[in-house]
Amino acid sequence: xxxxxxxxxxxxxxxxxxxxxxxxxxxxxxxxxxxxxxxxxxxxxxxxxxxxxxxxxxxxxxxxxxxxxxxxxxxxxxxxxxxxxxxxxxxxxxxxxxxxxxxxxxxxxxxxxxxxxxxxxxxxxxxxxxxxxxxxxxxxxxxxxxxxxxxxxxxxxxxxxxxxxxxxxxxxxxxxxxxxxxxxxxxxxxxxxxxxxxxxxxxxxxxxxxxxxxxxxxxxxxxxxxx
Amino acid sequence: xxxxxxxxxxxxxxxxxxxxxxxxxxxxxxxxxxxxxxxxxxxxxxxxxxxxxxxxxxxxxxxxxxxxxxxxxxxxxxxxxxxxxxxxxxxxxxxxxxxxxxxxxxxxxxxxxxxxxxxxxxxxxxxxxxxxxxxxxxxxxxxxxxxxxxxxxxxxxxxxxxxxxxxxxxxxxxxxxxxxxxxxxxxxxxxxxxxxxxxxxxxxxxxxxxxxxxxxxxxxxxxxxxxxxxxxxxxxxxxxxxxxxxxxxxxxxxxxxxxxxxxxxxxxxxxxxxxxxxxxxxxxxxxxxxxxxxxxxxxxxxxxxxxxxxxxxxxxxxxxxxxxxxxxxxxxxxxxxxxxxxxxxxxxxxxxxxxxxxxxxxxxxxxxxxxxxxxxxxxxxxxxxxxxxxxxxxxxxxxxxxxxxxxxxxxxxxxxxxxxxxxxxxxxxxxxxxxxxxxxxxxxxxxxxxxxxxxxxxxxxxxxxxxxxxxxxxxxxxxxxxxxxxxxxxxxxxxxxxxxxxxxxxxxxxxxxxxxxxxxxxxxxxxxxxxxxxxxxxxxxxxxxxxxxxxxxxxxxxxxxx
Numbered sequence: 048x049x050x051x052x053x054x055x056x057x058x059x060x061x062x063x064x065x066x067x068x069x070x071x072x073x074x075x076x077x078x079x080x081x082x083x084x085x086x087x088x089x090x091x092x093x094x095x096x097x098x099x100x101x102x103x104x105x106x107x108x109x110x111x112x113x114x115x116x117x118x119x120x121x122x123x124x125x126x127x128x129x130x131x132x133x134x135x136x137x138x139x140x141x142x143x144x145x146x147x148x149x150x151x152x153x154x155x156x157x158x159x160x161x162x163x164x165x166x167x168x169x170x171x172x173x174x175x176x177x178x179x180x181x182x183x184x185x186x187x188x189x190x191x192x193x194x195x196x197x198x199x200x201x202x203x204x205x206x207x208x209x210x211x212x213x214x215x216x217x218x219x220x221x222x223x224x225x226x227x228x229x230x231x232x233x234x235x236x237x238x239x240x241x242x243x244x245x246x247x248x249x250x251x252x253x254x255x256x257x258x259x260x261x262x263x264x265x266x267x268x269x270x271x272x273x274x
Numbered sequence: 275x276x277x278x279x280x281x282x283x284x285x286x287x288x289x290x291x292x293x294x295x296x297x298x299x300x301x302x303x304x305x306x307x308x309x310x311x312x313x314x315x316x317x318x319x320x321x322x323x324x325x326x327x328x329x330x331x332x333x334x335x336x337x338x339x340x341x342x343x344x345x346x347x348x349x350x351x352x353x354x355x356x357x358x359x360x361x362x363x364x365x366x367x368x369x370x371x372x373x374x375x376x377x378x379x380x381x382x383x384x385x386x387x388x389x390x391x392x393x394x395x396x397x398x399x400x401x402x403x404x405x406x407x408x409x410x411x412x413x414x415x416x417x418x419x420x421x422x423x424x425x426x427x428x429x430x431x432x433x434x435x436x437x438x439x440x441x442x443x444x445x446x447x448x449x450x451x452x453x454x455x456x457x458x459x460x461x462x463x464x465x466x467x468x469x470x471x472x473x474x475x476x477x478x479x480x481x482x483x484x485x486x487x488x489x490x491x492x493x494x495x496x497x498x499x500x501x502x503x504x505x506x507x508x509x510x511x512x513x514x515x516x517x518x519x520x521x522x523x524x525x526x527x528x529x530x531x532x533x534x535x536x537x538x539x540x541x542x543x544x545x546x547x548x549x550x551x552x553x554x555x556x557x558x559x560x561x562x563x564x565x566x567x568x569x570x571x572x573x574x575x576x577x578x579x580x581x582x583x584x585x586x587x588x589x590x591x592x593x594x595x596x597x598x599x600x601x602x603x604x605x606x607x608x609x610x611x612x613x614x615x616x617x618x619x620x621x622x623x624x625x626x627x628x629x630x631x632x633x634x635x636x637x638x639x640x641x642x643x644x645x646x647x648x649x650x651x652x653x654x655x656x657x658x659x660x661x662x663x664x665x666x667x668x669x670x671x672x673x674x675x676x677x678x679x680x681x682x683x684x685x686x687x688x689x690x691x692x693x694x695x696x697x698x699x700x701x702x703x704x705x706x707x708x709x710x711x712x713x714x715x716x717x718x719x720x721x722x723x724x725x726x727x728x729x730x731x732x733x734x735x736x737x738x739x740x741x742x743x744x745x746x747x748x749x750x751x752x753x754x755x756x757x758x759x760x761x762x763x764x765x766x767x768x769x770x771x772x773x774x775x776x777x778x779x780x781x782x783x784x785x786x787x788x789x790x791x792x793x794x795x796x797x798x799x800x801x802x803x804x805x806x807x808x809x810x811x812x813x814x815x816x817x818x819x820x821x822x823x824x825x826x827x828x829x830x831x832x833x834x835x836x
Binding site: 058059067 | 461797804812815
């Protein structure tokens, strides 16, 4: 029954992306091309990040939390934001509204992230006889990541694509974007520095992703009212 | 080395190649290869045929759920492996299971650390003896039974102890492991065991020539010192036989070393040839010794004055036995026995004489000297055991580990034999002369004995699994070459009565598995989660009407066309 387990974990990890695409108007407007392009941009960003990590980061012997290394990783994490900026602004998209653009980009981004980071461990590990909860937790993490990516894309599109924003909301938008962008560093701090176990970290991720999604939705609708 | 954005095309290619490789490596590092809950080395029960009847465990591959002794009565164990630690073994229970041929998936016996070479600690002596006897009894039961499922032995360690505690807890609640309730699964993926083709037995002999006086054309008389070096036990990969007959081999090597020192100088070379024999095939009625003797020249055989066979001299306190087949009144026997007794008295050892007639029509050969006696050569076996062992008993099994052998006993035994031989060779019988005195240059070397004993206690030596060029056999040959003038190896095929099967050790993987119901439940939960997510997204982005219209499209179309 181990292929069964693999199948279960796979639909938990990748199912929501497909469901999101088919359930929302994205499928009606055929925005698959945008998502694919966003996924490719994510690949490119990941390569650049890896090269930077390999160049600047020291390999530490112990698994402890080194603030300088983590700071460096956070800075390199901003390359993610740069990639998202590139995907949102520089690529030529078909004539689709702002609303759907960020969703499609966020979806493609999150799907590429899941495939790159979670498909290989799933294929190798979940098919074995030994049972662990890790893969189910990983799937939940992928869900949280999807929500976070879409919120980040929403905030990104607010920052770079919308020209007329209410002045008061701008700092909030930037802070939220900053928090979402540094989520990886925060989770790694929790895991290494505070020593939280994987289930606790996943619960935290789910909670924060839902709250950030809610906040960015409010911000988005707030910015939409004037126009 | 900053990544310059204006790099030329060539440099860009190089860097992207490097990044791809780095990506692959980091991906690989991210992949957590899922391993078993525990993986331990296990050793299989021997599988052999004797005169056509099958004995031992007939299967090697294992893929069943684990159960402990606390299983609920009436549970079906035909697809379960019973894990039994030796301390909790109830021998009647196992005997019942085997004799009544009750169906079982497999057996796994856990042996305490004292029986392993590396980890043997110092426990209470009382417990050691009890466990030793229990293990000996278990071994005899298993060797002589035909068991249609795999039986394995393993040493206790922390991993398997935690797994076993978990299994016991589950069994106590009443949830033995089956395919639907989860638990632990034991997997040993080995191919079916095959027959060992033409098992060889190798006899090694070393010849130390005596001093021939000028003009003396007669053959010098010879004294033979023999020990069999191979073992037989319930688990061939663990049959190290420290006492039977590791002690004999070590003693023989030390005696060879001492006499080679004496014989190296022509002034102290005796008028006797010395023949050292390390024979194989001991557990199988001393088959190897028989073949070795048969290969001798008639003249050589007649020139042998007498032969001393050494067997199990590693764990005695004060008493040794000399076993003979010729009647005690025989002149030669008297001479040998008196020689030994005199030296023994000086060393505060008691030596007894045991006489057992040989029966040529009976193929059973209980002691090595009987093979000599069948060919009319005077011989005696020196041993700490007073009774004759049965076939395949006392041949160095699982319980015969390093813990139970005492180097001092071997040292004293070596001194006894060497002094007796030397007094006979140099004609000092009855005189109180200490040739191998302690502290002198010819003293028995305890460090030599200890190091060889340690080596022997780590080397399993079941003859069919020792090839012709096995490193251990070569080591014995080299050692004898150092101490003697001429060394010969004789390779023979083990007699057709015994057939052995391979696959003696394997790696056991213990997996913690989830039950089928868990997987189905998970599928149900995930399916409903995805459906809920789908409906939620449709409602929030397109409105509730859209969701309902997904289910009501066919009728509305009909209405439209109409």
